[in-house]
Amino acid sequence: MAYTWDKDLETGYVLVDNQHRQLIMLVNDLQVSIVQGKGVDEIKGTVEFLRFYVIRHFEDEENLQLKFGYGDYYEHVARHREFKLRVNELATRLYKEGPSPELVEEISECVGDWLVNHIKGDDLKMAAYIRTHSTPSAPTF
Numbered sequence: 001m002a003y004t005w006d007k008d009l010e011t012g013y014v015l016v017d018n019q020h021r022q023l024i025m026l027v028n029d030l031q032v033s034i035v036q037g038k039g040v041d042e043i044k045g046t047v048e049f050l051r052f053y054v055i056r057h058f059e060d061e062e063n064l065q066l067k068f069g070y071g072d073y074y075e076h077v078a079r080h081r082e083f084k085l086r087v088n089e090l091a092t093r094l095y096k097e098g099p100s101p102e103l104v105e106e107i108s109e110c111v112g113d114w115l116v117n118h119i120k121g122d123d124l125k126m127a128a129y130i131r132t133h134s135t136p137s138a139p140t141f
Ligand SMILES: [Fe+2]
Pocket: 061, 076, 080, 118, 122, 123
């Protein structure tokens, strides 16, 4: 169940990679907490931090794309927006219905799996673009 970090997920950019690692850790923490039977009050901190961190990370990524004139910017932003909505929906359900095995499953499908696929697809594509479009004098991230 737990997501592990591996080389396939590396974009080669420290800021992005560290944020991705943190996001994966948060998803794992959340799932473990639910499986351990923790209640809403106990997991609320992790859920809220995940929501905050997703927003912050996406903002950082989107700013980088703007800075380097990334052609797929709008498509990428639309995917981020969809994901943020899904995370918010899941959080709302979690608070309303309480933690359950079904929610652990949904967190895997809608959050964990999505993140891993997004990193391997969209984010690696973005990183490759930036690598080939940065000049030696341009600031790196
Ligand atoms: Fe992204």
